[in-house]
Amino acid sequence: MLNSFQLIDIIIVIGICQGIFLSLTLQRISNNNRSTNMILSSLLLLATVMLIGRFVYFRFLNAWVFQWSLLADSVVFLFGPLFYIYIRRLLFKGNASYRLPLVHFIPFVGMIGIAVCYIVFYSPEAYYQLLVIGDLTLVFEVLTILMIAFNIIYLIKSFELLKRYKTNEKDTFSFNRTPLTYLYFFSIAFTICLIAWLFSFINATFLDKYLTFVNYESIWVVIPIFIYVIGYFSLKQPELFRMPLEPKILHKKDRLTQFDTELLTEKLNSLMVNEKVFL
Numbered sequence: 001m002l003n004s005f006q007l008i009d010i011i012i013v014i015g016i017c018q019g020i021f022l023s024l025t026l027q028r029i030s031n032n033n034r035s036t037n038m039i040l041s042s043l044l045l046l047a048t049v050m051l052i053g054r055f056v057y058f059r060f061l062n063a064w065v066f067q068w069s070l071l072a073d074s075v076v077f078l079f080g081p082l083f084y085i086y087i088r089r090l091l092f093k094g095n096a097s098y099r100l101p102l103v104h105f106i107p108f109v110g111m112i113g114i115a116v117c118y119i120v121f122y123s124p125e126a127y128y129q130l131l132v133i134g135d136l137t138l139v140f141e142v143l144t145i146l147m148i149a150f151n152i153i154y155l156i157k158s159f160e161l162l163k164r165y166k167t168n169e170k171d172t173f174s175f176n177r178t179p180l181t182y183l184y185f186f187s188i189a190f191t192i193c194l195i196a197w198l199f200s201f202i203n204a205t206f207l208d209k210y211l212t213f214v215n216y217e218s219i220w221v222v223i224p225i226f227i228y229v230i231g232y233f234s235l236k237q238p239e240l241f242r243m244p245l246e247p248k249i250l251h252k253k254d255r256l257t258q259f260d261t262e263l264l265t266e267k268l269n270s271l272m273v274n275e276k277v278f279l
Contacts (some may be wrong), residue, residue: 009059012051015224018231019048035094035097044230047223048077063124066131070118074111076147081105083190087158087183091165107150116127141205148198156195158187159261182233189226206229 011077023044026037053072081104088098118127130136162183 008016009055011224011231012055015227016055017046018049018224019227022227022231023048036086039082039086040087040230043079043086044227046082047227049075051223063128065076065126067119068115068121071115073114073143073147074108074115077108077111077150078105079190080151083151084154084158084161087161087187090179090183091161107146114139114143144201148194148201151190151194151247155187155190161188185229185233186226189229193223198278 023041026041026044049072081100082174084099085100088095122130162180166180218277
């Protein structure tokens with residue numbers, strides 16, 4: 001258990017506080033874009049949960065924390081799909097309630113299944129011993145590769161959405177002010193996070209090196225930046241989070257038939273000529 005409070009802990013605590021505040025605030029905004037903001041709020045909560053997990057993991061380290069950390073790591077498989085859904089809902093008309101098929105969330109469910117199996121069949125002490133002797137090393141490496149690759153795929157798909165939007169901006173955007181700058185910063189923050197994670201994994205696993213500025217700790221600095229980007233644009237361009245949905249299309253009533261028209265004309269003439277209602 002670590003008692004010293006380091007600079008990275010301060011950054012993480014600030015990120016946690018801002019993540020919780022923004023995720024709750026977005027749900028209280030009175031607008032018609034609640035479904036899109038809900039996805040963003042979910043992303044913020046996931047980022048906040050990861051920061052809380054990191055804070056607890058390194059300051060209250062024990063066998064129990066080791067064992068349950070694998071279950072907490074499963075949320076990483078939700079980032080990519082939710083990130084893609086958010087960008088699609090925000091940019092394109094008719095996509096305010098867009099959802100990905102459930103097959104995209106199979107890795108998340110599978111990760112939970114693996115974690116539950118270790119929790120059920122091993123005591124915290126037995127699980128820790130597996131970790132110490134290296135029996136879990138290959139499992140962690142494979143899971144890490146899958147996590148990084150999975151999120152990179154959705155990041156690429158998200159950049160493709162931004163590119164497609166730029167080529168047909170007027171016809172596809174669902175709001176009257178472009179959010180491209182915001183979404184590019186949003187995507188770049190996610191990209192930097194993945195790059196930091198990838199480099200730290202390669203250095204530690206395959207090169208057995210530790211770089212001062214690009215290492216495992218970089219991930220926990222980038223995640224608060226991810227949250228700060230959203231906070232900055234929520235102040236600079238608050239209309240991005242209050243976007244109206246597309247106006248409802250009113251269906252035109254069917255025209256009167258020729259018979260109905262002649263009947264109404266006859267009645268109108270009778271009122272005007274015979275009863276002289278205009279008098």
